[in-house]
Amino acid sequence: MARMGSTDSDSEFAKYWVEWFMSLEGNEYYCDVDEDYILDRFNLTGLNFEVPHYQKALELITDRLPDKPMSDDLRDQVERSAKHLYGLIHARYIITARGLVKMLDKYKRGDFGRCPRVYCQGNQLLPVGVTDIPNQKAVKLYCCRCEDVYNPKSRRHNMIDGAHFGTSFPHMLFQVYPSLKPAPSDQRYVPRIFGFKLHNIAELHRWQDEQREQQKQRLTADKK
Template identity: 60%
Template sequence: MMEDFNSETDSDYTSYWRDWFVSSRGNEYFCEIDEDYLTDRFNLTGLNTEVPYYQYALDLVTDVFDLDADDDLREQIEKSARHLYGLVHARYIVTTRGLAKMLEKYKKCDFGKCPRVICDGHPLLPMGQADLPNMTTVKLYCPKCEDIYNPKSSRHASIDGAYFGTSFHSILFQVYPALNPEKSLRRYEPRIYGFKVHAAAALARWQDNQRDELHYRLGEFDMSYRFIEESESEDDVEFDEGASEVRTERVTGDAASGRMDLGN
């Protein structure tokens, strides 16, 4: 809404629209898009058919808006400008400059921390579950537990997920692999008077078997992957046909036991 911008004149509004938009409450997930990126028509390819009042909205976002219009039209142009900025934002944050800006916000925990206790407050990243607008709202991805969560604030929960896209968080860790946290074996184990709950314990055994099987399969292809809690000595494992047969028998038996324990 135009009246949300606390300025005295329309010229002040158009001169600082991007600064105002990024700093507004509820828009903390967005970074400021560089002006040269917005003025390059190649970066805006196809958006003219998706945004009403496209040219006026672009003029407003790029601070060259100069139109004497009534309040209703201004409100429509403002809405279109927000939508246009969000769509361009999804493209910008996968560029080198955009990734650097989002990385800075990620390090400062501007997107919040993982609510999972075992993740120890690891920073989150915004992501969309669809690249097309008006399908899903933005979610928050935790790279440590590799799960997604709803934003706490209702202001953030109403943001379109397409403004961040489905690939941003994955590209970020491809470009900055050192930031990808180590995965942990730690998990909560429900107990009654100190004893593990039977069904949960059976599920935990099945998950452990699946993880061991993944280690074995990676070892066959000379690929190594170690969790935080695993010792260095576990890296040196030999794989031969005899061990494969024993391994297959053990996994099959444990899997059957797990199904029985779970009542399947």
């Protein structure tokens, strides 16, 4: 748990709560947001309208929450708000130069997993939101090789809000580091039966049905 009412220097403000949050199971997709970024109110513009108990949540994240009695219910609400606030800050931070560097390191290590598609040959994935609206959709994983998105394998990652990563992050990363984007895979799986492509067999069956129907019509006309 974050330390309340810390008396350490300003350089230590964001250290404890962020470290605790990052250590929670399931939060491996997040990177640690620089304390200077969190303490710059310009970076948080508008978030006070999106997060309940915004001020207390911000104080909790930065270990400035006064050590005053608080009901268990209110404390739970503030903790939930702090997690959500950090996630929204995170979505803004990871498209900054410093944030991209941190997420790039995680990408290179394969922290987000690898594409399950066989022909992508284990290409690394990146977290992405399918909407920027909070509490709508869970985070997805984007493969830059097949340009498709997948659900995380782990249930704990399926609980992460996709808005904490946003819809622009992977594409911003490859705009800044274009050399890292692999060439699209030109391999496609083709269903076959006894060596024949399925769609060719279907065309053959349709042609046979048409010929059979025409033969029936000719026989009927001959009888008349």
